[in-house]
Ligand SMILES: Nc1ncnc2c1ncn2[C@@H]1O[C@H](COP(=O)(O)OP(=O)(O)O)[C@@H](O)[C@H]1O
């Protein structure tokens with residue numbers, strides 16, 4: 001359903017925020033995108049529906065059902081947004097219009113895309129709110145009258161409004177507290193599973209993605225550095241960055257991660273000042289001298305997995321990186 005080929009995005013005055021990303025997602029499947037802040041996840045999501053700010057340069061292809069979104073006429077792009085694929089953004093408070101009732105905001109895309117009567121769109125908006133666990137009567141509320149979790153439910157109802165086949169959820173729960181996060185994630189998962197929609201779920205939290213998605217791609221400095229079945233990447237990452245990201249989240253019932261929480265020093269690089277060689281080398285606990293000058297491409301490592309690291313060779317992951325790994329026995 002979705003195939004991203006060699007996607008490159010450069011913001012004006014900056015370097016490439018997304019570099020040579022290749023990904024695919026079959027209908028009804030769930031793909032997680034992980035990585036720290038600044039690794040290019042949102043840029044990737046925005047590029048898929050041509051929502052990047054003016055001036056951003058985009059290269060490559062974004063094939064949605066075989067048609068390249070990047071070269072479509074604007075009329076076609078507008079039809080694809082909402083009706084083909086829709087995005088749930090991170091900050092529900094900032095994404096809803098504060099001076100319009102939420103029911104009207106859910107009804108608006110239905111009216112624009114489906115061209116029915118206002119009364120029918122309103123009725124459907126009420127049904128959508130009920131699907132996401134809100135009473136239809138809340139349609140008359142303004143965003144400030146709803147809690148953060150309820151607002152995010154409204155955003156999900158909006159994303160579903162025109163019957164898209166793909167939902168892109170960009171950190172949909174980051175601004176919510178932990179209990180509500182779990183509810184919203186479960187809701188998204190139930191909705192996409194029940195309606196056989198495709199899901200691209202973006203998060204910095206690998207554990208959440210491993211629970212929700214079939215496959216997982218880990219991004220660093222604008223590139224995918226590891227990709228594979230979600231559980232396997234989370235539990236047995238091959239790339240040192242994916243390992244570090246995975247180890248940063250304590251596992252319930254795992255004393256090793258409880259007593260020795262691990263972090264990763266430093267920050268991802270700015271796209272305008274990328275390190276030479278493997279862009280992760282300044283932070284990598286397993287870096288070899290050659291990593292400062294030699295970049296690595298994604299390689300197949302077997303069983304539908306790919307990773308870009310000098311320690312990962314051919315069909316089998318190579319020798320474990322040096323700082324590996326108190327966790328590997330758990
Ligand atoms: N509108 C913009 N103009 C210039 N640079 C941007 C813009 N948006 C994002 N960036 C830069 O692109 C990189 C990737 O950002 P982003 O895609 O938001 O990452 P993530 O979603 O993984 O946190 C960052 O270095 C960020 O500073």
Ligand code: SF4
Pocket residue numbers: 239240241278279280281282284285286287288291296308309310311321
């Ligand atoms: S290529 Fe080198 S620096 Fe990059 S992740 Fe692998 S070991 Fe670390």
Ligand SMILES: [Mg+2]
Pocket residue numbers: 041042043170171
């Ligand atoms: Mg983001």
